[in-house]
Amino acid sequence: MQCIYRRGLTRLLVSVLILGSAMARGADFQLPALNSPASTEHHPGKMVWADLVTPDLAAAEKFYGGLFGWTFQPIHAGDINYAVAMLDGRPIGGLVQKAIPAGQHQQSAWLTFLATKDLDAVKKLALSHGAKVLSDVKSYPMRGRQCVLSDPEGAVFALLASSSGDTPDYLAATGDWIWSSLHAKDAGAEAAFYQNLLGYDVFDLPSDDGLEHLILSTDDYARASANDLERGSARRHSHWLNFVRVASAAESAAKAAALGGRVLVEPRVDRHGGMLAVVADPAGAPVGLMEWSDSDTKTEPK
Amino acid sequence: MKALGSRLMASGLGAAATLMLCACAVTGVGVEGSVGYDGGYYEPYGYDYGGWGVGYRVGPGRCCDHRDDHHDHPVGGGRVGHAPAYRPAPAGRSAPSIPGRSRGH
Numbered sequence: 001m002q003c004i005y006r007r008g009l010t011r012l013l014v015s016v017l018i019l020g021s022a023m024a025r026g027a028d029f030q031l032p033a034l035n036s037p038a039s040t041e042h043h044p045g046k047m048v049w050a051d052l053v054t055p056d057l058a059a060a061e062k063f064y065g066g067l068f069g070w071t072f073q074p075i076h077a078g079d080i081n082y083a084v085a086m087l088d089g090r091p092i093g094g095l096v097q098k099a100i101p102a103g104q105h106q107q108s109a110w111l112t113f114l115a116t117k118d119l120d121a122v123k124k125l126a127l128s129h130g131a132k133v134l135s136d137v138k139s140y141p142m143r144g145r146q147c148v149l150s151d152p153e154g155a156v157f158a159l160l161a162s163s164s165g166d167t168p169d170y171l172a173a174t175g176d177w178i179w180s181s182l183h184a185k186d187a188g189a190e191a192a193f194y195q196n197l198l199g200y201d202v203f204d205l206p207s208d209d210g211l212e213h214l215i216l217s218t219d220d221y222a223r224a225s226a227n228d229l230e231r232g233s234a235r236r237h238s239h240w241l242n243f244v245r246v247a248s249a250a251e252s253a254a255k256a257a258a259l260g261g262r263v264l265v266e267p268r269v270d271r272h273g274g275m276l277a278v279v280a281d282p283a284g285a286p287v288g289l290m291e292w293s294d295s296d297t298k299t300e301p302k
Numbered sequence: 303m304k305a306l307g308s309r310l311m312a313s314g315l316g317a318a319a320t321l322m323l324c325a326c327a328v329t330g331v332g333v334e335g336s337v338g339y340d341g342g343y344y345e346p347y348g349y350d351y352g353g354w355g356v357g358y359r360v361g362p363g364r365c366c367d368h369r370d371d372h373h374d375h376p377v378g379g380g381r382v383g384h385a386p387a388y389r390p391a392p393a394g395r396s397a398p399s400i401p402g403r404s405r406g407h
Contacts, residue, residue: 204390
C-alpha cells in the first residue's frame with residue numbers, strides 16, 4: 001500500500017516539475033525596466049513606451065535602425081519574438097513579431113503606452129467611461145504592470161504602471177520619442193475621456209482648418225495632442241501616432257522611402273515652427289518625424 | 303501505514319502547490335494573465351493615416367501658446383459656442399510646451 005502511495009506521490013511531483021518548467025520556459029520573457037537605476041519620478045499621462053507589432057521583425061529592425069540609429073536586443077521566449085529598441089544604451093520601445101492571420105487585412109501599428117500610478121483605478125475609470133479591455137493587466141517583474149485598452153472611439157492604447165518610475169522629463173534626444181498625437185472623430189470627447197483617466201489639463205489652441213486641436217498636459221508639460229480627424233473621408237479611424245525627434249524631417253522622410261517605407265504626410269511646418277512628417281514603415285505602420293531645435297524650448301514652463 | 307501514506311500525499315500536494323505559487327511569483331505569470339506577451343495590436347486595414355490638409359497642426363507649441371477659449375469654430379459636427387466635453391484648463395493659463403532640459407544638464 002505504501003508503495004502505491006509513493007508511486008502516486010512521485011508521479012505527482014514529476015508532473016508538477018514538468019508543468020513548472022514549461023511555465024518558466026514560456027515566461028522567460030522579461031521586459032527591461034523603464035529606468036535603470038530606478039527613478040522616483042511619476043508622470044501620469046506621459047507617453048513612456050511604444051511597441052510595434054509587425055509581421056517581419058528583421059525588416060522592421062533594418063528600417064528603424066537605418067532611420068533612427070536604434071540598436072536592438074532580441075528576446076526570444078517560447079513563441080514570442082521580440083526586440084527591445086535601444087538608443088544610447090537606453091530601452092525606448094519594443095518590436096514584436098506577430099503573424100497576420102491568413103485572409104485578414106490588418107495594419108501594422110505602434111502601440112502607445114501612457115504612464116499611470118494606479119493602474120487598477122485608472123483601468124476601472126476607463127471601463128466606466130466606455131473603454132474596452134483588449135489585454136488585461138499583466139505583471140512583468142522589471143517593467144511593472146500594464147494593460148491594453150481601446151478608448152470609446154476604438155483607438156488602441158496601453159496603460160503602464162512602471163515599477164522603476166517614469167522616464168524623467170528631458171528634451172528628447174534625436175532618435176527618441178518626442179511627441180504623441182491622438183487623431184479622433186471627436187477630439188473634444190476623446191480629450192474628456194483621457195482627462196478623466198489621467199488628469200490632463202486641456203488647452204484648446206487656435207487652428208486654421210476649423211478642426212479641434214487640443215493640447216493635453218500634466219506637470220505643466222505638454223504630453224500629447226488630441227486632434228479632430230480630417231472630415232470628408234469615410235476611411236477615418238481613431239488612432240494614436242507617435243513622433244520621433246529627427247534633425248531634418250525632409251531628410252528622414254526621404255531616407256524612410258529609401259529604406260522601403262513611404263511618406264504619408266509630406267514634411268510641413270507645424271505649430272512650433274519646425275518641420276514634421278509622417279511616414280509608414282515597410283509593413284505600413286505609421287510613425288511621425290519631428291524636428292525640434294534646442295532653441296524651440298527657450299523658456300521652461302513654470 | 304495508511305495514515306502515513308495520507309500524510310505523504312498531503313505533504314506532496316502542499317509542496318506542489320508551493321512550487322506552483324513560486325513559479326507564478328517569480329515569472330509574474332498566472333495571477334494576472336496567461337503566459338505570453340500582448341503588447342502589440344494590429345489596427346484595421348484600409349483606413350486613412352495621413353492626407354492632412356493645410357493648417358492641420360498636431361505638434362506642441364513653444365512655451366506659451368495663445369489659447370482659443372472661445373469655442374467658436376465649428377468642431378465635432380457643429381458644436382459652435384457649446385461648452386466642450388472636457389474641462390478646459392483654468393482661464394489665463396497658456397498651453398505649456400514639452401520639456402526643454404537636456405539630459406546631463
